[in-house]
Amino acid sequence: MKLLVTGGAGYVGSHTVRALLEAGHDVTVLDNLSTGHRWALQDCELMSVDLRDALHLNQQLKGRRFDGVLHFAAKSLVGESKSNPILYYQNNVTGTANLVDAMLKAGIPRLVFSSTAAIFGNPKRDLIDEKHPKAPINVYGQTKLTVENMLESVTKSAGFSATCLRYFNAAGANNAANLGEWHDPETHLIPNALRAAAGTGQPLTLFGDDYPTPDGTCVRDYVHVDDLASAHVAAIGKMRKRGVFNTHNLGNGNGYSVKEVIAACEAAVGKEIPYKVGPRREGDPATLVASSAKARKRLNWEPKHDGIAEIAESAWRWECYRRDKLVLR
Ligand SMILES: NC(=O)c1ccc[n+]([C@@H]2O[C@H](COP(=O)([O-])OP(=O)(O)OC[C@H]3O[C@@H](n4cnc5c(N)ncnc54)[C@H](O)[C@@H]3O)[C@@H](O)[C@H]2O)c1
Incomplete structure (x- = not known):
């Protein structure tokens, strides 16, 4: 498939880009390099776009044919989301609304979204499954849940499919040891x-x-980043039907x-x-x-x-x- 990966220069995104390339997909990365790195990308085109810039995004996607999008781009620091909630709503919610709007205009039918355990808030039981109540206790989690709700609404009306993968704690580095986590500040x-x-x-x-x-x-629950990558390869490969909304919790x-x-x-x-x-x-x-x-x-x-x-x-x-x-x- 021909795939667009937003946030593909970041930690989880760059590992997934490698897994997608290994699985034979054609990958283009879209990233504003706000927390991602050019050195994390090999063998794929980089579109330098900020998802908050709807005009630029639409221009870049116009006339390009993609079979699907894997959407990692987000801000994800819990503390920063508390001190600057508008930044988080603009980047994570408006950025995703712009992306989905551009996808609908460009006729791209499927999206895999990086969601998080933070949408659940305080656990009500030992093992958190997909049916666990969603009550985020920080702004970051609220923005991710808002996006999940938005995606579910869009799938009901637009012949568009979305799969939300809710990671618990991503950790580790690829086997070749030449790709791994590099955030500044690092909170993990x-x-x-x-x-x-x-x-x-x-x-x-x-x-x-x-x-x-x-x-x-x-x-x-620490889940290896390469295992998250393989879940994305499986998820995008499964999304054949239109108008389907799906969620999966990913942990060990x-x-x-x-x-x-x-x-x-x-x-x-x-x-x-x-x-x-x-x-x-x-x-x-x-x-x-x-x-x-x-x-x-x-x-x-x-x-x-x-x-x-x-x-x-x-x-x-x-x-x-x-x-x-x-x-x-
Ligand atoms: N790392 C974890 O443990 C974890 C856990 C749960 C969920 N997640 C989610 O997974 C995704 C990836 O996390 P990560 O740890 O790899 O983060 P990261 O910060 O390493 O990667 C995010 C990437 O998105 C890009 N980006 C951010 N805002 C953008 C924008 N407006 N336009 C274009 N590009 C933009 C950044 O430059 C970066 O390359 C995020 O959506 C995060 O919320 C991560």
Whole structure:
């Protein structure tokens, strides 16, 4: 298929671009490089467009034939979404409305959307499936849920199909270790723990150790970025019919506490990682673990990297490559 990938220069998008190319698809990336990187792209065209610029977007898509769009482009920092909600609504909601409008004008019939566990808010049960109530507790999650609702409305009227993939915690780096996570600021635990270990980041802070979990620290479901990539390849391949709205939760179904993740990072690096315990962060539920039974059944998707040790090791290999070869510090 001929596919457009928005946000393809970012972390999850760039891994998915590689998986799509490996699966034989023809890929064009659309990105404003606000948090993405030119170096993350190989063997594909880059359209430099900001999704908030509807005129430019329509001009760029006019006359181009794409079979589908995978839409990763978004702002995704919970803290920033609280301090600057308009930026988040403009970028994530208006940006997606512009994209879907341009797709309808250009006759592009299918979209895979990067959604998030943040749409669920505080969990009501241990494993979060697709039917779990949606009650986001931060602005970022609210913008993603607004987009899901918008997409569902559009599929009802426009002969357009949308699949929302709700990732839990994306983590790890590709096997070749030449592609991985590089956000600035970085808010994710694994890269921050590894950078603290390497002496290239801030000292590590653990946010709260008095949660109702076995060791008092937050429990999360870490899904390897290459497994997310393979879910996207499966999802776009499945979208044959028009007018269908679908959702899938993507995780491993295994929860790891912050302390367990730090221990896995210590094992990967081969040394102790010092940390201090700070107060809880607002909007952090104690436990978030996915039920991905639906994705496993309907997309025939099976995460191949299911242990935190493997995820931490791949992230450490990338961290070493990044420092030595890309000189990003
Ligand atoms: N990383 C995670 O753990 C995680 C978890 C759940 C959901 N998600 C979602 O997955 C997607 C990708 O996340 P990521 O971690 O790869 O983020 P990222 O910041 O690395 O990538 C986002 C990409 O989108 C681009 N972009 C942002 N706004 C744009 C705009 N207006 N126009 C054009 N390009 C724009 C950025 O330049 C970047 O390349 C996001 O939608 C995010 O909300 C991520």
